[in-house]
Amino acid sequence: MFCPKCGKQVPDESTFCPMCGANLGDVTPQPPEQPAPEGQPSPPAPSTPPPAPPTQPAPPAAPATPSPPPAPAAPSPPPSLAGQQTARMPQTPVPAAGTPGGLYPKGPLGARLLALIADSIIAAALLPLGILVFYASLARGETPIVGMIVMSLGAMWQIAYFLGRDAFGGAGFGKRMTGLVVTSVEGGSVASAGATVLRQIVLFALGLIPAIGGLIEPIVVLVDNDGRRLGDKAAKTQVARTADVAARGVPIAHGKGAAVAVLIAALLVSMIGSVIGGLAFAQAVSEGGDWQFETDGDWGFDFENDFSADDPLGEAEEGFGEIIIDEQESEFEPPGDVVNPETAVDAVGSLLSALMNDDVETAKSYTTRRFQSEYDWFLFPASEALYSFEVIEVFPDPPAYGVRVREEWNSGPEDVFYSVVEEDGRAKVDMVVWENL
Numbered sequence: 001m002f003c004p005k006c007g008k009q010v011p012d013e014s015t016f017c018p019m020c021g022a023n024l025g026d027v028t029p030q031p032p033e034q035p036a037p038e039g040q041p042s043p044p045a046p047s048t049p050p051p052a053p054p055t056q057p058a059p060p061a062a063p064a065t066p067s068p069p070p071a072p073a074a075p076s077p078p079p080s081l082a083g084q085q086t087a088r089m090p091q092t093p094v095p096a097a098g099t100p101g102g103l104y105p106k107g108p109l110g111a112r113l114l115a116l117i118a119d120s121i122i123a124a125a126l127l128p129l130g131i132l133v134f135y136a137s138l139a140r141g142e143t144p145i146v147g148m149i150v151m152s153l154g155a156m157w158q159i160a161y162f163l164g165r166d167a168f169g170g171a172g173f174g175k176r177m178t179g180l181v182v183t184s185v186e187g188g189s190v191a192s193a194g195a196t197v198l199r200q201i202v203l204f205a206l207g208l209i210p211a212i213g214g215l216i217e218p219i220v221v222l223v224d225n226d227g228r229r230l231g232d233k234a235a236k237t238q239v240a241r242t243a244d245v246a247a248r249g250v251p252i253a254h255g256k257g258a259a260v261a262v263l264i265a266a267l268l269v270s271m272i273g274s275v276i277g278g279l280a281f282a283q284a285v286s287e288g289g290d291w292q293f294e295t296d297g298d299w300g301f302d303f304e305n306d307f308s309a310d311d312p313l314g315e316a317e318e319g320f321g322e323i324i325i326d327e328q329e330s331e332f333e334p335p336g337d338v339v340n341p342e343t344a345v346d347a348v349g350s351l352l353s354a355l356m357n358d359d360v361e362t363a364k365s366y367t368t369r370r371f372q373s374e375y376d377w378f379l380f381p382a383s384e385a386l387y388s389f390e391v392i393e394v395f396p397d398p399p400a401y402g403v404r405v406r407e408e409w410n411s412g413p414e415d416v417f418y419s420v421v422e423e424d425g426r427a428k429v430d431m432v433v434w435e436n437l
Helices: 079-088 109-123 127-139 145-164 173-178 193-207 213-223 230-235 242-246 256-286 341-356 360-364 369-374
Strands: 180-184 237-241 386-397 400-409 412-423 426-436
Touching: 109 145, 109 173, 109 180, 109 213, 109 256, 127 145, 127 256, 145 193, 173 180, 173 256, 180 193, 180 242, 193 213, 193 230, 193 237, 213 230, 230 237, 237 242, 341 360, 341 386, 341 400, 341 412, 341 426, 369 426
Parallel strands: none
Antiparallel strands: 180 237, 386 400, 400 412, 412 426
C-alpha cells in the first residue's frame, strides 16, 4: 500500500510509514496500479507532495468533548387551547375603521330613551308616598312632618341617583338593561366616574334655563353625528352600544339581570307607596268633618237648611249642627249686608284656619282692633295645639252674629263662642268665650 501522506510504498502490514511516520492503522490497502494496455497512454500519476523529512510519530489526538444534546422543544398546545390562550391575552383597544380616536358608532336613540325611562322610575320610587302623606297631613290640619321627611329623602335619592348612575362601570341600571355604556373618546375605554358625573352636572345646569333648558340636550343628541350631547363634549365621553365596545377588547360589566331586578323593586315601592299614601289621604279627607279647606269661604254650614230664627240654638233637634228651619218664616232681619250668617262663619273659619297654619298676620286681619287688644293671647300659632274644628251653630245676636264652634285641642274638645261684627266694611271676630265640656 502507499502512504497517504508521503506517497511512498510501504508494506501492507505496516502501522506507521517508515518514511514520514504517518499513522497507517486506518488506511485501507489499495491494490497496485495495473499497467495500461499497449497502445493506450498511461494515466497520469497523481501529483504527490515532496516527501517530508522523517519525524517522530505524533501522539494520538485527544478525543473531542461531546456537545450536550439540544433541549427538546416544548410541545405546541392543541389548536383549541391555543385559541383560548390567545383570547385571554390582554389586548390594546384599537379604534374601528372609520372612527377617529376612541369614537364608536352612534348609540341607538330608542335604547337611550328606554334607559332614561327606567332610570326615572328607579329615581322617583319614594316620591309618591311622600307627596300623598304630605297632603294627608294638611287635610287633617296637622304639620306634615312625616310627609316632608319622606319627600326630602325621595328628592335626595333622585338627585344622587341621576348624578352618579353611570359612575360604576360606565352604566346605570337603565343602560345595563338596554345594552349601553358611557365611554371615553380618548382611547375608547369605559368612562371614569368623574367624567360621568360631569356630564350629568351639565345636564342639570342646562335644566335651570327657563322654558327651553330641558330641550337643549335632547336636540343636540338628535343632530350630533356621534350622539354626543353638550355634557358628553364637556366630559369627553360618548354613549355607545356595549357590543361595539366589547368588539374592541374592552372589558364590560353587564349585570342586565340585576338591573331588571332593581327596576321591578322600584316599581313595587312606588305602587305600595301610592296605595299607602292614597289611603292616608282618603282617611284624612273623610275625617275632616263638615268644615272643608277647599270650600273657599263656605265653611261647611248649610245656611238655607241649618239656620233657624225660631230655634237659634238648635235645641229642638237632636245632635250638634242639625238645625232645620225655613228661613222664609224667620222674623229676624240681618243687620245689613256686611254681617250675615255666611260672612260670620267665613270670618271665624278663616281666623281658625290661619292659626292652624301658623299664619298669625292673616288671622289678625279677621279680627277687630278690640279683639287684638283684649284677646292678644289668642293670636298665636296653633298648629301643634288645635287639631280640627267644626261649626255647629250660627244665630243672630244683634247687632252681631254668634257662631259656636266645636274645637279639638291637644287638651281635649271644647265648645267656643265667637261674636262677629262689622268693622271697616268687613265681618270680623270681636269676642271669644271658651266653654270647657
